[in-house]
Amino acid sequence: xxxxxxxxxxxxxxxxxxxxxxxxxxxxxxxxxxxxxxxxxxxxxxxxxxxxxxxxxxxxxxxxxxxxxxxxxxxxxxxxxxxxxxxxxxxxxxxxxxxxxxxxxxxxxxxxxxxxxxxxxxxxxxxxxxxxxxxxxxxxxxxxxxxxxxxxxxxxxxxxxxxxxxxxxxxxxxxxxxxxxxxxxxxxxxxxxxxxxxxxxxxxxxxxxxxxxxxxxxxxxxxxxxxxxxxxxxxxxxxxxxxxxxxxxxxxxxxx
Amino acid sequence: xxxxxxxxxxxxxxxxxxxxxxxxxxxxxxxxxxxxxxxxxxxxxxxxxxxxxxxxxxxxxxxxxxxxxxxxxxxxxxxxxxxxxxxxxxxxxxxxxxxxxxxxxxxxxxxxxxxxxxxxxxxxxxxxxxxxxxxxxxxxxxxxxxxxxxxxxxxxxxxxxxxxxxxxxxxxxxxxxxxxxxxxxxxxxxxxxxxxxxxxxxxxxxxxxxxxxxxxxxxxxxxxxxxxxxxxxxxxxxxxxxxxxxxxxxxxxxxx
Numbered sequence: 001x002x003x004x005x006x007x008x009x010x011x012x013x014x015x016x017x018x019x020x021x022x023x024x025x026x027x028x029x030x031x032x033x034x035x036x037x038x039x040x041x042x043x044x045x046x047x048x049x050x051x052x053x054x055x056x057x058x059x060x061x062x063x064x065x066x067x068x069x070x071x072x073x074x075x076x077x078x079x080x081x082x083x084x085x086x087x088x089x090x091x092x093x094x095x096x097x098x099x100x101x102x103x104x105x106x107x108x109x110x111x112x113x114x115x116x117x118x119x120x121x122x123x124x125x126x127x128x129x130x131x132x133x134x135x136x137x138x139x140x141x142x143x144x145x146x147x148x149x150x151x152x153x154x155x156x157x158x159x160x161x162x163x164x165x166x167x168x169x170x171x172x173x174x175x176x177x178x179x180x181x182x183x184x185x186x187x188x189x190x191x192x193x194x195x196x197x198x199x200x201x202x203x204x205x206x207x208x209x210x211x212x213x214x215x216x217x218x219x220x221x222x223x224x225x226x227x228x229x230x231x232x233x234x235x236x237x238x239x240x241x242x243x244x245x246x247x248x249x250x251x252x253x254x255x256x
Numbered sequence: 257x258x259x260x261x262x263x264x265x266x267x268x269x270x271x272x273x274x275x276x277x278x279x280x281x282x283x284x285x286x287x288x289x290x291x292x293x294x295x296x297x298x299x300x301x302x303x304x305x306x307x308x309x310x311x312x313x314x315x316x317x318x319x320x321x322x323x324x325x326x327x328x329x330x331x332x333x334x335x336x337x338x339x340x341x342x343x344x345x346x347x348x349x350x351x352x353x354x355x356x357x358x359x360x361x362x363x364x365x366x367x368x369x370x371x372x373x374x375x376x377x378x379x380x381x382x383x384x385x386x387x388x389x390x391x392x393x394x395x396x397x398x399x400x401x402x403x404x405x406x407x408x409x410x411x412x413x414x415x416x417x418x419x420x421x422x423x424x425x426x427x428x429x430x431x432x433x434x435x436x437x438x439x440x441x442x443x444x445x446x447x448x449x450x451x452x453x454x455x456x457x458x459x460x461x462x463x464x465x466x467x468x469x470x471x472x473x474x475x476x477x478x479x480x481x482x483x484x485x486x487x488x489x490x491x492x493x494x495x496x497x498x499x500x501x502x503x504x505x506x507x508x509x510x511x512x
Contacts, residue, residue, distance in 0.1 A: 026408065028401040054403060084430065090483065093432040097424075138430045139415075140422055145284040147310060152282065155408055156415055159395075166396055168353070174340065174394045176349040227346065 006161060007103045008034045008115030009154055010072050010079075012129060015041045015121045021052025021060065022151035023118075028056035030158035031165065034113070035063040038072045041120075069117065069129050077110030078103065081133035082118045082153055083125045092135040096160040099137040104164065106134075116157055121150050182228040190231050190238075191218055197242035262417060263359045264290045264371030265410055266328050266335075268385060271297045271377045277308025277316065278407035279374075284312035286414035287421065290369070291319040294328045297376070325373065325385050333366030334359065337389035338374045338409055339381045348391040352416040355393040360420060362390075372413055377406050438484040446487050446494075447474055453498035 009027055014020050014037065024035060037044055044065050053060055066072035073079050080103070085093050094102055099116070106114045116137055119125035130136065139156050141148050148156075169175075195214060204210040226234065265283055270276050270293065280291060293300055300321050309316055322328035329335050336359070341349050350358055355372070362370045372393055375381035386392065395412050397404050404412075425431075451470060460466040482490065 025403075025405070029397045029404050029408070031398040031401075054405075055401060085432070090486075091432070093426060093430060095419075095424075095426050097419075138426060140418060140426055140430060141285045142287040142418065143427075143429070145287075145311060147281075148285050149281070149310075152285070152408070152411055155411060159412055159415075162396060162398065163351075163353075168351075170349060170351050170394060170396055171399075173399070174349060174396060176341070176347070230346075 005107050005113055006032045006034070007100075007107075007157070008036060008076065008113050009157075010036045010038060010069075010115050010117045011040070011150070012038045012069055012072075012117050012125060013041060013120045014118075014150065017042055017046030017048030018052045019121060019150045020046060020063075021049035021054075021056070022149075023154045024049070024053040024056035024059040024063075026151050026155035027158050028053075028059055029155070030162035032154075032158045032161060033059065033062075034115075035059050036066060036072045036115070037063055038066045038069050040065075069132060073115065073117070073132065075112055076115050077112045078106030078114035079133045080114075080116045080135055080137040081125050081130040082116055082137045082139070082157070083130055084138055085136050086127050086130060089127060089130060091130075091133070093138050094135055096137065096139055096156050097163075099135075099157065100160045100164045102135065103161075118150060118153060180227055181225040182231045186228050186231045187218075187222060187226075190221065190235055193235055193242075194238050197238055200242065261363050261369055262288045262290070263356075263363075263413070264292060264332065264369050265413075266292045266294060266325075266371050266373045267296070267406070268294045268325055268328075268373050268381060269297060269376040270374075270406065273298055273302030273304030274308045275377060275406045276302060276319075277305035277310075277312070278405075279410045280305070280309040280312035280315040280319075282407050282411035283414050284309075284315055285411070286418035288410075288414045288417060289315065289318075290371075291315050292322060292328050292371070293319055294322045294325050296321075325388060329371065329373070329388065331368055332371050333368045334362035334370035335389045336370075336372045336391055336393045337381050337386040338372055338393045338395070338413070339386055340394055341392050342383050342386060345383060345386060347386075347389070349394050350391055352393065352395055352412050353419075355391075355413065356416045356420045358391065359417075374406060374409060436483055437481040438487045442484050442487045443474075443478060443482075446477065446491055449491055449498075450494050453494055456498065 009023065009032060011020060011023060017040075020037065020040065027033070027035060040046065044063070045060070049060055050057060080094065080099055085091060103114045103116070117125060117129065117133065119129065137157070139148060139153055194217070198204065204213060265279065265288060267276060267279060276293065276296065283289070283291060296302065300319070301316070305316055306313060336350065336355055341347060359370045359372070373381060373385065373389065375385065393413065395404060395409055450473070454460065460469060
């Protein structure tokens with residue numbers, strides 16, 4: 001199965017150039033590539049978009065400009081409208097994760113890209129525009145605080161898309177470092193060193209309890225599943241701690 | 257099971273007031289409530305934060321200020337560092353979805369909040385700060401375009417948190433409208449009307465083929481699983497189409 005095409009992002013009548021730039025950046029962060037603009041309020045290109053794009057200039061350079069929503073979506077095999085469902089419009093509503101599943105399935109079944117329309121900052125998509133979509137994408141914001149910025153909405157879509165591409169796994173370079181437990185021999189060396197140091201300091205006063213205390217200590221250390229490197233570090237710490245304090249051995253140190 | 261506490265967001269040495277405001281907005285959008293600031297570069301409060309918060313002023317008003325990371329996290333039962341794992345630091349790395357699972361489990365098991373530290377815009381968390389965390393939160397951005405803005409990183413965390421709270425379901429007010437298929441009687445009325453209209457226009461020329469064509473048409477309509485309202489709409493459309501065109505009946509119309 002080949003890597004799926006990323007969905008197209010269609011900004012319908014966007015108002016601020018800065019938001020177009022931020023949208024491009026959010027797309028770039030998560031691997032979306034194709035931006036379409038329908039009748040941007042302040043024309044196109046817009047000098048305010050560049051700085052906000054923070055390196056996503058190529059997306060802006062390659063952005064395609066359309067006069068109408070109909071022209072912008074005519075080659076798409078599937079279209080979602082990012083909005084809250086208008087009261088009297090009967091349409092399926094998808095959360096972002098389900099939306100990327102739908103977009104991927106639609107692109108695999110058809111022979112062209114699919115995309116998501118986002119409306120103007122202030123008003124959102126109008127009902128005629130929404131009616132052109134196959135389904136609605138709604139981002140589940142807190143109802144008490146629902147004003148999601150345009151670029152933030154695109155970011156959530158793009159993030160879910162990338163999660164899907166990665167199959168829910170972080171890529172190898174980002175994963176946890178392998179932390180293999182040390183071979184048992186390393187533990188045995190650690191035990192011997194530690195127990196000897198403790199013995200030297202009189203840690204086990206009652207010789208009858210000593211085996212029990214040692215078993216508890218060994219279990220505790222084994223449970224931690226230290227790596228070989230961590231055991232080397234611990235052995236260095238014990239070595240330092242076991243060293244006779246300076247006052248006791250000044251005579252030795254200055255023997256020359 | 258009670259609703260889990262949202263995680264605390266800790267901005268460590270944030271540089272721009274505007275980004276603190278945007279962080280508050282992203283938190284508010286998805287229901288996070290507690291913001292902590294460690295040694296913001298330009299002091300606190302910062303007049304640039306308010307406008308960017310777009311309504312999340314309460315989060316800013318209630319933000320707590322600390323001099324050091326240690327003070328800011330001392331009451332937390334669990335802490336994540338939002339960063340990419342430093343090369344020589346052995347720590348677990350969590351993607352955002354796994355991170356919210358971890359935060360929730362940690363808060364349920366302990367008796368205090370858990371949180372996530374985000375570093376300064378330019379440099380990110382330093383290694384000493386990262387070493388104070390239980391694990392690392394990494395957002396899987398496109399490696400070719402990895403500069404995720406501070407507020408965008410917080411947004412991804414907050415979005416995943418809210419998804420977890422909602423249990424992967426859109427809240428009822430955001431879901432698809434119930435679209436119950438119409439009772440079969442509505443379909444029968446539609447069939448009768450449509451077939452009569454088609455008959456009147458001579459749609460079925462060969463009477464031998466008529467039953468086959470009608471069955472195909474009925475199947476097609478039933479497959480669409482129209483609602484009662486949709487069938488009413490369709491019947492209105494058919495009624496209009498079936499009306500004799502004006503030219504044919506002018507004589508009748510002007511009979512007076």
